[in-house]
Amino acid sequence: MTSQIESAVRPYEMKERVIEPTRGWLGLQLDELWEYRELLYFLTWRDIKVRYKQTILGAAWAIIQPFFTMVVFSVFFGNLAKIPSDGIPYPIFSFAALVPWQFFSSGLGQAANSLVGSAHMLRKIYFPRLVMPIATIFSNLVDFVLAFLVLLGLMVYFGIQLKSPVLWLPLFLLLALITALGAGLWLAVMNVQFRDIRYAVPFIIQFWFFATPITYPSSLLDEPWRTIYGINPMAGVVERFRWALLGSNQPPGLMTVVSAAAALFLLVSGLFYFRRMEKTFADIV
């Protein structure tokens, strides 16, 4: 769609851009995304600022939600139902999973709504539309950090020490981010075209929650089911988080590889689908 023709005579920027109808699958134009990185920063900053300005609880909400969920789970799943937790105290077993999950689910929910929620901007300004869902996911990183700090606090309380596997943590966070972004892109685009998707999102997230080993360990499954289970990228994320922080489980194996592959597939397919449909956003949204 864009072609660049150097012209030797003009004094100002000489690249010529051609605006014409496009067809089919389009390139990702990551260079343009890079050009707009400042906008990405500002939109992320805006989301964060707005979220925290509005409520006193704003910052605390990032901690309260996973914390109280953990309490409820510990009581009902840990104590009453006596679900096994790989030899780790149930509260921290579930909390270590809830923290990345929280990041994923908020990111996904917000990304899914990012285009429709900014319909106004989409109709009046040009910028690579990828910036919108990416900004929403990034803005959730701040919440993640807060919840993570509480997680560290809990670990101290339970007397669990950090060991070297913790260095792998950023990688698994990245995996969660990729998954959230990939799924978020798909949902964001579908939401623009089909307005009832918005109502399906909470349900999808809920279903995904139970499909992820947060309240239960994946060791409940035998091989090869356990590896296949890794097709849910969040399964890989959650188990690896527990492994990196708490030392539970075996070291990363086939299941993790499957999760990573699934996440990448989600992301890449999401990116291409998004770019293909991007030209219709301003007209439909």
Next chain:
Amino acid sequence: MPEYVLRAENLGKKYYIGRKEKYKTFRESLIQAVTAPVERAVQVMKGRSQHVSGLNQEMWALRGVNFEIRQGDVVGIIGRNGAGKSTLLKILSRITEPSTGRARVRGRVGSLLEVGTGFHPELTGRENIYLNGAILGMRKAEIDRKFDEIVDFAETEAFLDTPVKHYSSGMYVRLAFAVAAHLEPEILLVDEVLAVGDISFQKKCLGKMGDVARTGRTVLFVSHNMAAISSLCSRAFLLDRGELVFEGDVPDAINRYMESTLSACQTPLRQRSDRQGDGRLRFTEVTFINGTGQPVNAAVSGQPLTALLKYETSDGRSARNVDMDLAFYGALGQLLFLCKVQLARGNFEVLPPQGVVACRIPRFPLTPGRYRYKLWCQVNRVTADRIEDAGVLPVEAGDFYGSGYLPNKNPEGIVMVDHEWELVDPKVTLALDQVRSAG
């Protein structure tokens, strides 16, 4: 070597209409995916090859638009609502894609399609300046550099750190425009955003636009404000129903535009529906006659013109205390002069249920051109009829002053007034000076 900065080649944009909502639901899509093939098969069997989905009509918002714009051109884009002006800007801004053709752009494009896009009510003025600036495409360093200028222009320094939701609408709009006004792309696309704020601010905005234009930037300016277009633009494009119907000098484009909007005047006065008033007394026909009583199609500057206004009352009874107006307007929509019954001779005390009223102008005072006129009447202080675009009267050159010199077409819309010129006798000037210094 092509010198253009912007070039459109057969640009077109098609929309589908015929659907109540632009979007579908997933559920509908699923159902359609199943039923559509069945429906199509049925149609084929019936021998009809119609389009099966719910979208049945195409609408071309833009069609076959070709133009070239050089660096430094300030182009005004005018046309009626729905002519495709905003669509054109959207395509050039890359917000929407053309359906046909292509546009070639050389240079950074900044679009001002709306003022205050992206402003968030919870953020302060300062924060919104950065946010809005970034959204419009300015780098942070650029915003830093221009920050003081922006705040100065907006005149909202005292409120910089208050959340924007507490701003008055005037302040909001001033701040928004101030940010937008400091955009410095090579090509600037502006869509009707000058009508913001109060009069003094609007003047400021126009001034700023003028500055931008003078710096050698290329500007495309969509507006309904003909006066702004005249003063800022060097060229004008006229769009009508998606097509570029005229391209050239601003006054000519404005004239063409005026004429097209007045094409509604073709319908006879009696049947016109674009009128206001309670209808107690209505104009049914206008005829112009010259000094010798002959009907004419045009007036001549300096020559007598009489407007015969035929009217009738709605209830078949006489009308009391009637006032009437015949007003002539220039191309920019400004009132040139007004003939009013009340001022000329006092209201008509009684008018019969049907009849003709004559308005006689001994020496028609306008320079050659085409002028829209308005009719208005009032019965007992209640507006009975009012037609803004009653018609267009062409005026031909005539010897208004009796000097043998005729006014030329440009500039038109000038009202000629009886006057004399002479060189003052030096003795008289001396006396005048003495009087002035004494008093």
